[in-house]
Amino acid sequence: MTDDAPTKFLHEAMPFCATLGVRAASSTPDAVAMSLYWKPELCTSNGLLHGGVIMALADSAGGACAFSNLPEGAIGTSTIESKTNFLGAVKRGSITATATVLHRGSTTIVIETSVRDDTDRLIAKVTQTQAVLRPRT
Amino acid sequence: MTDDAPTKFLHEAMPFCATLGVRAASSTPDAVAMSLYWKPELCTSNGLLHGGVIMALADSAGGACAFSNLPEGAIGTSTIESKTNFLGAVKRGSITATATVLHRGSTTIVIETSVRDDTDRLIAKVTQTQAVLRPRT
Amino acid sequence: MTDDAPTKFLHEAMPFCATLGVRAASSTPDAVAMSLYWKPELCTSNGLLHGGVIMALADSAGGACAFSNLPEGAIGTSTIESKTNFLGAVKRGSITATATVLHRGSTTIVIETSVRDDTDRLIAKVTQTQAVLRPRT
Amino acid sequence: MTDDAPTKFLHEAMPFCATLGVRAASSTPDAVAMSLYWKPELCTSNGLLHGGVIMALADSAGGACAFSNLPEGAIGTSTIESKTNFLGAVKRGSITATATVLHRGSTTIVIETSVRDDTDRLIAKVTQTQAVLRPRT
Numbered sequence: 343m344t345d346d347a348p349t350k351f352l353h354e355a356m357p358f359c360a361t362l363g364v365r366a367a368s369s370t371p372d373a374v375a376m377s378l379y380w381k382p383e384l385c386t387s388n389g390l391l392h393g394g395v396i397m398a399l400a401d402s403a404g405g406a407c408a409f410s411n412l413p414e415g416a417i418g419t420s421t422i423e424s425k426t427n428f429l430g431a432v433k434r435g436s437i438t439a440t441a442t443v444l445h446r447g448s449t450t451i452v453i454e455t456s457v458r459d460d461t462d463r464l465i466a467k468v469t470q471t472q473a474v475l476r477p478r479t
Numbered sequence: 480m481t482d483d484a485p486t487k488f489l490h491e492a493m494p495f496c497a498t499l500g501v502r503a504a505s506s507t508p509d510a511v512a513m514s515l516y517w518k519p520e521l522c523t524s525n526g527l528l529h530g531g532v533i534m535a536l537a538d539s540a541g542g543a544c545a546f547s548n549l550p551e552g553a554i555g556t557s558t559i560e561s562k563t564n565f566l567g568a569v570k571r572g573s574i575t576a577t578a579t580v581l582h583r584g585s586t587t588i589v590i591e592t593s594v595r596d597d598t599d600r601l602i603a604k605v606t607q608t609q610a611v612l613r614p615r616t
Numbered sequence: 617m618t619d620d621a622p623t624k625f626l627h628e629a630m631p632f633c634a635t636l637g638v639r640a641a642s643s644t645p646d647a648v649a650m651s652l653y654w655k656p657e658l659c660t661s662n663g664l665l666h667g668g669v670i671m672a673l674a675d676s677a678g679g680a681c682a683f684s685n686l687p688e689g690a691i692g693t694s695t696i697e698s699k700t701n702f703l704g705a706v707k708r709g710s711i712t713a714t715a716t717v718l719h720r721g722s723t724t725i726v727i728e729t730s731v732r733d734d735t736d737r738l739i740a741k742v743t744q745t746q747a748v749l750r751p752r753t
Numbered sequence: 754m755t756d757d758a759p760t761k762f763l764h765e766a767m768p769f770c771a772t773l774g775v776r777a778a779s780s781t782p783d784a785v786a787m788s789l790y791w792k793p794e795l796c797t798s799n800g801l802l803h804g805g806v807i808m809a810l811a812d813s814a815g816g817a818c819a820f821s822n823l824p825e826g827a828i829g830t831s832t833i834e835s836k837t838n839f840l841g842a843v844k845r846g847s848i849t850a851t852a853t854v855l856h857r858g859s860t861t862i863v864i865e866t867s868v869r870d871d872t873d874r875l876i877a878k879v880t881q882t883q884a885v886l887r888p889r890t
Contacts, residue, residue: 358529361498361520383498386542392495393538393558398531405523421530422861423834423882425562425699427726427743429719444741445703449860449884450833452701454741467718467728469701469741471834471882473860559724560697560745562836564863564880566856581878582840586723586747587696589838591878604855604865604880606838608697608745610723632803635772635794657772660816666769667832668809675804679797695804699836 352376352406359402362395367438374407377438391432396457400426400439400468404453407441408472413448416474422450424470435460439468449474489513489543496539499532504575511544514575528569533594537563537576537605541590544578545609550585553611559587561607572597576605586611626650626680633676636669641712648681651712665706670731674700674713674742678727681715682746687722690748696724698744709734713742723748763787763817770813773806778849785818788849802843807868811837811850811879815864818852819883824859827885833861835881846871850879860885 348366352359359376362384367375378384378399386392401421408419437459445452450471457466485503489496496513499521504512515521515536523529538558545556574596582589587608594603622640626633633650636658641649652658652673660666675695682693711733719726724745731740759777763770770787773795778786789795789810797803812832819830848870856863861882868877 356523356529357520358522358532362531383494385495386493386539387555392493392535393561394499394531394535395495397534397538397561398529401530401534402523418524420568421565423562423564424530424534425560425743425836427560427718427745428558429726431557444701444738452703452741464718467726467743469699469743471701562699562880564855564882566863581838581875589840589878601855604863606836606878606880608838630797630803631794632796632806636805657768659769660767660813661829666767666809667812667835668773668805669769671808671812671835672803672805675808676797692798694842695839697836697838698804698808699834701834702832705831 356402358398362398364399364402369406369410371410373440373442374403374410375438375440376403377436379436380432380434389433393428396437396466397424397426399437400455400457400466403439403441404455404468404470405472407443407453408451411443411446411451413446413474416476418475419451419472420475422471422473424468426466426468428466430463430465432459432465437465493539495535499535501536501539506543506547508547510577510579511540511547512575512577513540514573516573517569517571526570530565533574533603534561534563536574537592537594537603540576540578541592541605541607542609544580544590545588548580548583548588550583550611553613555612556588556609557612559608559610561605563603563605565603567600567602569596569602574602630676632672636672638673638676643680643684645684647714647716648677648684649712649714650677651710653710654706654708663707667702670711670740671698671700673711674729674731674740677713677715678729678742678744679746681717681727682725685717685720685725687720687748690750692749693725693746694749696745696747698742700740700742702740704737704739706733706739711739767813769809773809775810775813780817780821782821784851784853785814785821786849786851787814788847790847791843791845800844804839807848807877808835808837810848811866811868811877814850814852815866815879815881816883818854818864819862822854822857822862824857824885827887829886830862830883831886833882833884835879837877837879839877841874841876843870843876848876
């Protein structure tokens with residue numbers, strides 16, 4: 343599989359996304375999507391995708407979505423809290439996390455991310471707060 | 480590095496823990512600890528450990544702690560929700576997640592997990608609910 | 617103000633909703649809405665509606681929404697966890713919480729609730745898990 | 754019942770605490786405790802204390818604890834997110850919320866609050882982030 347340019351960029355910006363096989367699925371300022379395939383080495387017991395993989399995918403999409411919505415003068419964000427409700431198990435195929443902005447403030451950005459499998463079933467719902475980082479003055 | 484027996488068992492039970500290099504640090508029914516080392520391939524931007532790695536480590540320790548506290552007749556647990564507050568960044572060394580039981584019910588087990596770096600600084604605090612799984616009757 | 621029948625029923629079922637002045641705004645199985653008016657005695661400092669009032673309103677709508685979606689044989693639900701992101705302050709007027717179902721399982725129902733002010737601005741977003749209660753057998 | 758001075762101060766600073774009958778139980782910078790008594794008008798169905806009351810009590814103690822730990826130059830805090838795990842029901846007596854600091858930063862303070870009944874049983878566990886407010890410059 344040849345990586346497309348946005349995926350290559352993602353893997354350089356966030357090396358852990360290369361480890362997980364995350365691919366940049368689409369990106370507008372309004373919604374950033376990333377996906378990955380089930381693999382045995384991403385599983386917990388019984389061949390189920392590990393919850394940490396689902397949270398890592400959602401956090402990556404959330405971080406990129408926050409970055410696309412930085413207020414003027416900001417240089418980045420950092421996740422300060424994240425809450426996930428797990429709604430379904432994944433035993434095959436791919437999952438896609440789609441992150442959107444709930445709140446865009448000058449000091450925090452609140453992101454909401456839905457993770458769906460390739461049958462469009464909702465697998466997890468995440469809400470998280472990203473702190474807006476500014477250059478030290 | 481030769482894996483000890485509990486770590487080998489962990490890697491077989493949860494293959495994603497092998498991918499992350501998680502090691503079984505200690506385990507009593509009251510507190511299950513697991514650790515991992517910072518590595519470039521576990522990072523997000525700027526050489527910082529990816530939040531997903533921290534959440535995956537905590538979820539692994541939490542799952543094992545819940546499993547050590549199953550009520551009679553139960554066969555396993557499944558994380559149904561997890562919330563993490565991130566309190567510090569990790570750029571080197573190791574981190575250890577220590578999971579303890581907040582509530583041990585017949586249908587849910589609530590776990591609290593602290594993640595600390597190797598200077599004992601608190602990096603993240605996690606509370607999560609694990610559903611108790613029983614054999615179908 | 618004369619209470620309508622659904623509001624009277626709500627106040628009998630959940631007396632704290634009478635204390636807060638919560639009114640049943642609308643109810644379908646898909647979306648349960650409840651509202652309340654800003655009042656000085658519901659405030660924290662500086663004339664701002666107390667966060668606890670917002671969480672109580674959302675939890676009430678969430679509980680009623682879960683009750684409207686009980687699986688067969690269930691007799692009620694109980695909130696086992698709730699997470700709120702606060703996105704705006706309220707200094708006047710009314711707020712409305714609208715609860716919808718994210719996941720309807722046999723043992724848990726996951727509810728998502730948006731709280732908006734009377735200019736339709738998003739004030740808070742809540743996700744919560746309700747345990748499904750069944751008669752003891 | 755005559756209100757003590759700290760409770761009077763609390764009721765003036767946070768009028769909703771007077772509505773709920775919250776009392777200032779103790780306060781050091783390290784741990785702020787507040788309590789309230791079960792009353793029918795604070796209940797949801799079946800004579801159980803409403804989850805919103807428990808969250809409001811914890812948020813009040815959390816806010817006061819954050820206020821006691823303000824960094825230099827700050828003038829207050831505002832809860833930006835709060836997550837509660839409910840671990841037990843309350844049908845009588847009093848409950849006490851005790852808030853402590855998990856993280857004291859220049860822009861956010863993270864608070865952890867335990868709510869116990871008068872038999873010292875853990876009723877709820879809360880983690881929340883408070884944004885640090887500074888004067889506009």
